[in-house]
Amino acid sequence: MLKSGKNIIQLVIALAVLSVFVLFVLSNEERFQRNGEKDTESYGQQLAPYLWDVNVETAQEYVEAVGKQNNFHYVEVHHSDGELFVKNAMVEADEGLDGLMRAMGLMRESHFLSPIEYQGREIGVIKTARDNKNIYTYMYMLPVAVLLFTVILLFRTLVKDRNMRTDMELDLNESRHRLHAVMAGTPVIVFSMDQSGVFLKCDGKGLSKIGHESSQFTGKSVEECQGELPITLEDFKKAMDGKIFSRVRKAGSHSFETCYFPLMREERQIGVTGVSTDITTILDAVAQLREKDSELDQEMQLAREAHQSIMSTEVPSVDGLEIGMLFRPSLAVGGDVVRFHTGGGSSIGVTICDIRGHGVAAALVSAAFIYKLDELLGDYRDDFGALYTELNQHVNRYFPADRYAAAATVRVDVEAKQLHYVTGSKEPVVLIRANGKVERLLEPTSVLGSVMNSDYEEKCVSLESGDHILLYTDGLYDVQDAQGLELNRQQMIKWVQAGLGAEPQEVVDQVYRRAAEFSVNGKFRDDVAAVLIKIQ
Template sequence: MRLDDSTLSNLPADLAAQIRELDFLVRSAHRLNTSLELRKRLAIITEIVQEGLKCEAVSLLLYKEESGRLRFYVAANHIRPEGEHYELGLDEGLAGWIFKNGLVVRIRGAASDPRVQTECGGRIQLPIREVLGIPLQRGHRITGVIEALNKGEGGFTEEDENLLRSLSDTIAVSLENALLYRMIQREKLETESLYRISLKLNQTLKLKEILPLLLDLLKQAIPYHAAAIYLTDAEGKDVEFFMGQGYDAASERQAHLKMGQGAVGWVAKTGKPLLMEDVAQDVRYFRARATTRSELVVPIVSESRVIGAFNLESDHLGMFNKSDVKLLTTFASQAAISIERARLHEELLEKRRLEQEIKIARSIQEASAPRRSPEITGMGLAGLNVPSRQVSGDLYDFLAVHPGHTGILIADVAGKGVPAALVGARFQASMRAEIRNNYAIATILGRVNDLLLESGDAGSFITAVYGVLDIKTRRLTYSNAGHNPPLLLRADDRVEWLWEGGTVLGAFPHLTFEEQFVTLEPGDIVVFYTDGITEATDGRGEEFGSERLVETVRKLRGKSPHVICRGVVDATRVHEEMSQADDLTVVVLKASLPTDK
């Protein structure tokens, strides 16, 4: 709600101005939180700065680590389209100077400043008279530059500078969150596209039906202006155009290449991907389209043999990057499976499809696991996941919350195979994103629950426990979202179960969760686990159960967390006579004793 000026009329002018500024900043922050979509946030930022500073236009640039340059996201109110890259070096333009020096700049008579002319570079048509530029910062790190253009009579003032400084913190946080959200959405889209492709590629043996669908799905993950699939002939001497989008008929007829000829022929011959940011600078480019500026080609490989190539072309310079190379290579692997299936017996190919699906699920699950356990003074921490043959949705993670605090996450997604692995990957990405915002544990679980519901995974729910260990005080604060209660075995042999929290995630909207804490003394052990441990059954249908879990940990209490994890898994597998029906996941946190082994 905007303040009514009449309510401020009786206040001193300075106080009224301060209240108006505070009201504007609060309203601006609220507007920025209305959408996580990047382009909408850029539009809101532009409107807010124009409104607050009464300026004609706004430019906004962000630092891109992969190029070491500043990229225009807004150029004089023009929000640049995805893929249309206009960048400045850190030694170029006024924005480069501001970023490099970390200083605020106010300029009148900007038309005569060579830095402004360099920055415009013929791409910004607006005549620039005045500039107020300020670095965007997150902590001590400069992330970009925002510029207000053309104040008009009187130029930009110190009050304008102070207001833009105040806005810049909110803008920097807002942009970081929007970029993180876009990254998560892209990862989600990529993972879902891979899954949909794996399904499409296994629906028919007719490549003419499958591959056009593949190109459509591919475009959702990697935007392009033209795409083609090439296949090698039986002798491996030529590369032939199989199908494509965005080419005229004449180009398609001419697209018959010798091995090694052109970019596609080179990839087919070497088996290596080729990324061309500017095709005009690479002699290997075979001109099939007059408007192509950048190109990406990856091989389609089956059993170490190149059987074809994927070719993507864009009308923009530098449209593709290393992440696209990796993703397209994965797409190509999927295509290779289908192409080979069309050449092989149906029974053999069905077996390969199942193996590939499990491979995808396992790779997602393995990628989500920590590479190593964090080293914590006075504490031991370890985790172990032994996947079942079907691959279910178990996961665990160790998270760097902030200095002196370590996050511990264990979760179990309902279902098995690729769908469970995909939901688990999205859940883990959402948790990591929310943890960066430094919310309380209960708040994080509530927000992630709503994100799971918004993702539309009908019938998919997750049980989880998330805790944060204060290393200095040995206090473990946790919340249990419908998961098996972690076991706390005290050094004096008392047993506690960590139940406090709430219900499962992803089933009901607007949930609230409780937090609880325990303080760990030397010799105390906390065991997080999934239901694959306690519900493992022997030949008589008897479960491993919580009592056996307690006894197993008691026997191992003098050992390290790594040994305890392995011991619990081994005891479970012995109980179920090695016929593992579910994932077995254990995380052990132990307050160390000098005698631990």
């Protein structure tokens, strides 16, 4: 912006100088033309008596005299009937500067014509020619114009530099006052030392923090002051090697961070300068924060252990089934639930639930959900529809308003080869048939706790050997890559299908790893839970 403005000003000055030069040229050309016409008319009137008396000899002498004076190098006088009276033509040499100018077209010949009158009658006409040598004047004037332009720019630059120096001095004084004000109110020590380690300056409010006065150490060597200042001989020697660094050292009961810089003059190191800042308060605050963090870590560890004991996510062993389970809270504890429960005989039940949110708050709600689930399973183990109706009313009535529970419960009857299920979630129970067909088992019901009087119904489908049952929470695919592309449910299920040749535990672990690799930072935004059951 500033550079563009400067160029515009220079362009305006150049145009102004050029305009003056052009006006001078036009004015000079007009004066040359006017003088030529006036001189031609004057010579014609002087020749009038000779033309009237037909005095050819005297008239010829006159026109030759005009030529010798170099006013006109060509003169012709004609009678009124066009007959030539006298003529004088001087041959112009094509050598020298004039010849060069004519060859380049810079010097041109101007012609003039004027009637001759005598005693009130027009008796003839005079024709003249003269070289226009104004180019020499312009050649002299052009350097003058350039010089004028240069002088104007130089004057402007000098004025600008003077103003800039004035502004810089004002800014420097203001900065100096600010620095003094900061030093007066900030616990720092500003110092400089010569090559031998003698303090040239040692000042600042930081000295009063350790019981010393301002300038007390000026003129003393750093070796003499060791132990009294946070500045040491070892650090001085390192700084004299041209290194820029910082050190934290104690002086009395205070801790200082000292930054060292080489002191240079004309590319030669002549000493060391630096500043020491009292960071005692900062270090104390950091120590207290670390202590609090340690206490919090201990509390979180206790919470994690308590949460894991409540979750009881140990995978049961059931004849005729292979089970893989994944449970990864995004923080130390989380709101996802995986609960195995016996269904009697050769059946096994599983409930998977995603409490909205994550962290400690969601973990507390999930513990309450597990407690209520275990209580109701005693009455509704064989009627999942009634179980979810009761659970929904309990969550709606007693859980925080924003803590919904997205859940699904299944019971696998190995002998009967049947799957009983109920859903209160937007995520389906996924049944992957042995032939590769994928069935989404999802009933049009609301999430637990969202609608008070929702009814839920247990459904049943038949199973075959080689079928797989997948239950999961949305945290498993709630990730995005570096370009912002979101992983989706369909892609996650394709990953499960691709690995079905392995054991269920290996499959869910592999899907988790692939989702982590897909994520921009390898982390998950939500808790992750999944159960994969294979029918043998």
